[in-house]
Amino acid sequence: MRQVTVLIILLTGMTLLYFFMSTRMKTIQSDLPPLTLEEIELRERLRRHVETLASQIGPRNVWRYDKLLEAAAYIRTELESYGYAVQSQCFQTLGKEVCNLAVEIEGRTKPEDIVLLGAHYDTVPDSPGANDNGSGVAALLEIARELRNFRPRRTLRLVAFVNEEMPFHDTRSMGSQVYAGSARQRGDRIVAMLSLETIGFYSDEPGSQHYPNPVYAWFYPKTGNFIGFVSNLTSWRLLRRCLTGFRRHSRFPAQGVAAPGRLTGIGWSDHASFWDEGYPALMVTDTALFRYPHYHRPSDTADQLNYDAFARVTSGLIGMVEELLDEENSYRLPQNRG
Numbered sequence: 001m002r003q004v005t006v007l008i009i010l011l012t013g014m015t016l017l018y019f020f021m022s023t024r025m026k027t028i029q030s031d032l033p034p035l036t037l038e039e040i041e042l043r044e045r046l047r048r049h050v051e052t053l054a055s056q057i058g059p060r061n062v063w064r065y066d067k068l069l070e071a072a073a074y075i076r077t078e079l080e081s082y083g084y085a086v087q088s089q090c091f092q093t094l095g096k097e098v099c100n101l102a103v104e105i106e107g108r109t110k111p112e113d114i115v116l117l118g119a120h121y122d123t124v125p126d127s128p129g130a131n132d133n134g135s136g137v138a139a140l141l142e143i144a145r146e147l148r149n150f151r152p153r154r155t156l157r158l159v160a161f162v163n164e165e166m167p168f169h170d171t172r173s174m175g176s177q178v179y180a181g182s183a184r185q186r187g188d189r190i191v192a193m194l195s196l197e198t199i200g201f202y203s204d205e206p207g208s209q210h211y212p213n214p215v216y217a218w219f220y221p222k223t224g225n226f227i228g229f230v231s232n233l234t235s236w237r238l239l240r241r242c243l244t245g246f247r248r249h250s251r252f253p254a255q256g257v258a259a260p261g262r263l264t265g266i267g268w269s270d271h272a273s274f275w276d277e278g279y280p281a282l283m284v285t286d287t288a289l290f291r292y293p294h295y296h297r298p299s300d301t302a303d304q305l306n307y308d309a310f311a312r313v314t315s316g317l318i319g320m321v322e323e324l325l326d327e328e329n330s331y332r333l334p335q336n337r338g
Contacts, residue, residue, distance in 0.1 A: 032251055035308060042142060043311035049078075049138035050200065051302045053121070054130035061122045061165065062094050068162070071121050072099060075160045078141050079103050082148045089182065093173045098162045100175045103144060107155040107325070112189045115324050116157045117143060118176060118270050119196040120164030130302045131292055133164070135200030139314045146318045152325030154191070161270050176270035184277040192238050192324055193281035195271035198288040198295075199227065199313055200305035210290045212264035216257070224291035226253035227313045231271075231282035232261035238280040245323045250316025252309065265290065284317065 035043065052074055053060075060067040076086050084103035091098065107113065119136030123129030137160060144158050161175035168174045176195075183190060202225050203209075209224035211217050229246070231239040236258035243256040261267045261275055268288070271281035289295040294304050 032312070035311060039311045039315050042314060043307045045142055045145075046135075046138045046200075046310055046314060047302070047305075047307050049141055050130050050134040050305060053134040053137060054128040054300070054302045058128045059123050059126055060129070061125060062096050062098065062163075063125055065096055068098065068122060072101060072160075072162075075101055075121060075137065075141070079144055079158075082145050084144065084148065089179060091173075091178055093163060093168065098175070100162055100179050101160040102179075103158050105147065105150065105152065105156040107153050108151055109153045111155050113154040114157050114188055114190045115154050115321065116159060116190050116193045116274075117196065117321065118159040118161050118179075118193065120161040120175065120270055122162055122165050122175075124165045124296045126298055127296055127300050128298070128302075130300050131200045131286075131305055132198045132288060132295060132300060133196075134302070135198060135286075135305060135310060136196035139196050139199060139310075139317065142314055143318055143321060147321070150322065150325070152322070153327075154325045156321070156325055164270055170272070174270075174273060176273035177276070180273040180277045180279065183279075190274065190279045192242075193271055193274040193279055194242065194321075195269045195281065195283045196317075197269040197271075197283050197285045198292065199284060199286050200307075200310045201286050201292045202226075202306045202309040203291065208291060209287070212290065220255055220257075221253075224287070225309070226255050227316075228285050228287050229254065229256040229282055230266055230285060231256075231258045231280075232266060232275055233258055235275070235280040235282055239282050241324070242282060242284075242320055245320035246316045248323070249319025250312055252312040252316055254316075 053071060057067050057070050060071045062068065079086050087102045089100040117140060119140040120133050121137050140158055140160060147156060159179060161179065163173055163175045204223060204225050207222055209222050229239055229243050239256050239258050243254060246254050259266050261272065269283045271283045274281035294300040
């Protein structure tokens, strides 16, 4: 048994090393081109979304229920203005009705294959949630806006999730758990799920990037000027595909890691709910508390975000998602959970 245990540890270590090295590329520290006119316009729309959610609405959760409803109404109104029919998945939390909001563009030739993008719109108490997760919602809205007339092979589904934050995280009251469980019961064929989680803060300050484990620092930058793609081991093909696609559409620095989902930080968002149901999923993130000093604080305000970098990231994500929707390959996991 000892020999087997040692062998498992060695194989796990080698697998992790492979994933660390295979998803890492040299970070571009500078030499980014000026923003295009389209990116400048995108930057201002992203800023408007974040300012609305964080400055005008503010903290939004079941304890600030009026604000949670106001945020949901804003998201619905924006999506409807782009021509979408918004579907609500509502359920009870602490005696209050809360809702996931979803829109869809049906695929032309492979409508059964679903690429799903999600972002949670609730916040922790007393935080206006500009970066966590006004930034994710803003990007979700702009991706929806950009792709509203796109007619892809696969189906695109965009979902604004409720109740991602504690104390609902990883419980049956978590919006993404409700949604993912329902998707599995319906037999939805979700071939890729991407969670947009805290993606608006970037820094060129040396030493601005930290990690939950010192091992990461051996392979990844110590400067927080990149966007991260994070998956569990079984979603590594999706991770590689997304990272390659993003780099094809943006020169903005991007890093990726596929690691066991139980490691600190790897499963800290709505993507983990889809792992639980056997779907391939990953998180797109600026690494949150490992970089952002205002994480879960009242100081997480709209003026803290780097909107030039945020626009570059969102622009790259739009091109990456278009590729995912029009390619032939599938990243579907086996039917067993894990």
